[in-house]
Every structure is written in C-alpha cells, then in structure tokens.
Amino acid sequence: MSDLPRHRPDPASSTFDLSRPLPARLLGAHVAIGNFDGVHRGHQSVLAATLDRARAEGRPALALTFEPHPRTLFTPDRPVFRLTPPEAKARLVAALGLDGLVVATFDQALASLSADAFVEEVLVGRLGLVGATIGWDFHFGRGRQGSPAFLDAAGRRHGFTVDVVDPFGCEGGAPVSSSRIRSALEAGDLAEAAGLLGYRWFVEGTIVGGDRRGRDLGFPTANMHLAPDCRLRHGVYAVTITIDGERRLGVANWGRRPQFDDGAPVLETHLFDFSGDLYGRHAEVTFVSYLRPEAKFASVAALIEQMHLDGAEARAVLSTIGSGSALDRALAATEGVGEASS
Template identity: 75%
Template structure:
C-alpha cells in the first residue's frame, strides 16, 4: 500500500459534473466507479490511477455517481450505503486523490449511450488524460460499455485505459461492497475492517432523544442512520469524535425493546464526558460488537447490564490497535490535524 499524502498535499476539490473543470485538473487520470465503501478493491483502482498520474505529472481524480445506480433502477430495494457522499470524499482525499467529480445518476444520465459517455462526459466535461476502472465496470445505456469498449475508445481518442483485476482477499475470495454489507449485517466488524482496510464509521448530527438514558445514569448522544442501514442491531464498543476530540464510548444501535419497539436509533454513551452535543456533527467508529439488543426482566437488570457493557467496552478500547495507515489518516483528519504522518 502506498504512503498516504503529506500535509503539503494541495487541497482536495469536490465538483459536480456540471461544474466548470478547473484548468489545473484538465488532462487528469481518472478512477471511475461507484466506490461505495472505498474498500481495498476500490483502493487498488485508486492506487493504479495515482501511479499513472504521478508518472506523467498529471492530477488524479475520481469520478463517481449519486445516488447509487441501484437506487435509480430499483428504488423499491434501498441500498445499504457504506459511504454516503461526504464520507466517500473524505476517504478519497485520505488516499491521495486531488479531487472528486460526482455525476447525478438520473434518467438522463442512465440514458446516455456508451459512446456519449466517452465523448460527452469523459472527453467533453472531464477532459481526461487517462482512466482506470475495475475489471467488471460497465457503463452506458443497457450496460453496453465495458473495459474492452473503453480501451478501444481510448486508442481512438488518445487517452490511456487501465483495467484493475479483482482484489483477492487473504481467504481467496474477491473483496466487494456486498461482502462488506454482509459482514456488517452479521456484526462481524473484524471481517468488515479486513475488507475495507479501515474500521467502518458513520458521520452525522447529534439529534434530540427522550433523555431516558440520562435518567438511567447513561446519557447518550443520539444519531439517526439511513433507513437502509443493515448494521446488526446490538451493543458496540466505539470511538466518538466531536469538535476535533476522539472519545471512547459504548453504543447501542437498535429499537430499544425494553421501552417498546421504535425506529432504530444509534445511542452512544461517551465515557467521562460532560457537555451539550445536540446539533453537533459527530463521527462514530465501530470497534467491536459486544452483544445483541435484548429485553430484560426489569429496568434494574438493564442498568446492571449497561454497566457490564461499559466495562467491556473500556477494556476493548484500551487495547485497541491504531489500525491501518488509512485509518490513522482518517482519524487525524477527523481530529482536524490534517493527514497523519
């Protein structure tokens, strides 16, 4: 894995496809894909893009689509998104890309022919010097475009095309966003982190709750996750970052069966913290799954278990390794310290 960018790296640029491309980004080598989760397979595509760009003294960009194309073609089957747009941009910046361009995936975009995708989008709007895609990348109306189509177009129009083969994990299987989703749905955080190359995290505003946790001696910072989130419901050891400070904590993701089933909420008890968190943007990184959510005989039994959960979470977090270089860089950025050295 490549060294991560230093503090001297130019500012990361986020653009919509319809924005005017800055002259400094013309001729860039561009990684193309959905990149949900930016797992190790996606990182291999980015690394190949960076290698090609640096070899030719060009900028390196990513080009992706929002919403996820599956949400357009099958809206009745919501996608469990691993990395919403803001998180995806943070991951790409941490990997060393110079910027991200996002196309709105709507009926008009989905209706582009493969040839129009090349000529109007890649050449016209992105002004690519080269592109990098995964082995299974398809594009254009009816998914007519594939790596072979792209390679032929590149030869005609004078841009390079690199195709990255599947990333094979240590278990011999290919990494994929679907595998990451399945691991998170099973509460297997170690498997998910091994596929992603970092511990999975969510980011969003702290919202008001019923303040029941405070009455139980465990005040919580509540966050609402996307309805399609399929993370296994239960209790987790987590880190909670807010205002540039990372705190250890224990979190419950679920419907709180002790007090009646409701919509799932992420409730984090931040250890040794006093202060008002409402409305602040926080990041919760999931470190270890502790137990499933359950209903106890009474509230006293619940509180007793909460004390045990907190003690277990403290022990887990005290022995937590700092993670991969990418994870350390992401943590440094969340703390407002810039890229990790």
C-alpha cells in the same frame, strides 16, 4: 495500501459536481471511474493505480463516482445499504491522496446515455482526461453496453489511456466486494468488514435530542439517526466518537430499544468520562467491536446492570485497539474538517 501519501487534500474543498466546470488545474487528469461504495481494498487498488500514473506524469489524480447509487434509480423498492455516503466517500478519497472526487448525478438522463456518448460527453467533454482507470468488471452506458474492452478502444480513438485493474482478492482468494462487506456488517462481524475495507467502518451525522432516558438511567447518550437503508446488526458496540476533531471512547447501542418503545432505530452513544451538551453538533462514530445483541431484560434494574458490564467491556476492548491501519490514521487527520461541498 500501507504507504499513504503525506499530502492529503481537504475533502471539503476537493469535491466537485460534474455538472459544473472543473477548475483548470484539474483538467488533463488521470481518472478512476466507479461507484466506489465503501472505498474498500479492491477500490483502493484502482485508486492507487490512478495515483501512480498521475504522479509519474505530474498530472492530477481524480475519482469519478455516481450519486445516488445506481440501484436507487433502477430498483427504488429495494434500497441498497450504503457503506459510504458522499461525504464519507470524499474523506476516504482525500485520505488516499487523490486530488479530488467528481460526483456525477446518476439520474435518468445519465442512465440513458449510450456508452459512446458517455465517453464523448462526460470523459472527454467535461473531464478532459488523459487516462482512465477502471476495475475489471466496470460497465457503463445504457444497458451496460460499455465494457473494459469498449473503453480501451474508445480511449485509442480519443487519445486517452485505459488501465484495467484485476480483481483484488483477500485471504482465501475471494474478491473483495461491497456486498461481502454489507453482509459482514449485517452480521455484526466488524473484524471481517474492517479486513475487507482496510479501515474501521464509520458513520457521520448530527447529534439530535432524545427522550433523555439514558440520562435518567445514568448513561447519557449522543443520539444520531442513520440512513433508513442502514442494515448494521442491531446491538451494543465498542466505538470511538469524534466531535469537532476531538476523539473520545464510548459504547453505543444501535437499535429499537426493546426495553422501552421498540421504535425506529437510533444510534445512541455513551461517551466515557464526559458531560456536556452536544445537540446539533456533527459527529463521527467508528465501530470497533460488536459486544452483544440488543435485548429486553426482566427489569430496568437488570438493564442498568448490563449497561455497566457493557461499558466495562467496551473500555477493555478500546484500551487494546491501537491506531488502526494506515488508512485509519489518515482518516483521523481529516476528522472534523466539515462536510464536502462543490
């Protein structure tokens, strides 16, 4: 989406819990429905169709999503690598210009609803929508009995429109999908991931204290614990890091620190030309380029030498990146806004 709306809602004030009544101003909306993990270019085509319909009719545009990811309920022993946790998803939906993100808790009660009950209780009863927009492969209700054709027929009975968006393909013709993006990130292929997403992948979290080893080595770091399901390739990355709305350049290591303890994965980001206490601050790290795999060196001195090389390479890469896509720029306008709330 190259031409994004100039007015973008604040994600912190435009995220709503489906279990609570929606503000009256959002009733009668056109609603995009889906999990939207990644809010990638295929999802963006669904959201754009919703926004176009809503603006043409002077109505609100909403996205309805489900948390946690349905696979968390159905296959808890195989956690899914989440591309966009709820806060990130809210920022993306806001950056794309929709008026709000409605979050439905995906639990056994929701999973047990029949397709008819989902339409009557959720779409009509709670959302009061006038139109639904879905992807071509969207299914819903107990046993996935609700198909696009089923929803279209239900819309005719209940008086709301249904738009079904065709698969969105990228170069080469293969449809854009969350699974393709996960595979790209697992391989450290950030260019592939960004091409499919339409923006540079990012993570958010709180900066925590570490063992201060980076400071002792001459490379103090801001440390973050990512979700246990994160399967980003371990290694060294050129990154940007935003804290309290201020963006800085840096180099980050994501991994287990094989030189020292080979422990639990930690994201350690060294901010260029910065000194100060960042503990407890909220940060966003955007991954720009994969530099090398994590490795154990012959000595700590050899590691330090490589860290200097990594920093120089990261600076060189970051000096040429520009401001990114239109969505990257829209996201930058919402950095530091704060966590979403209902």
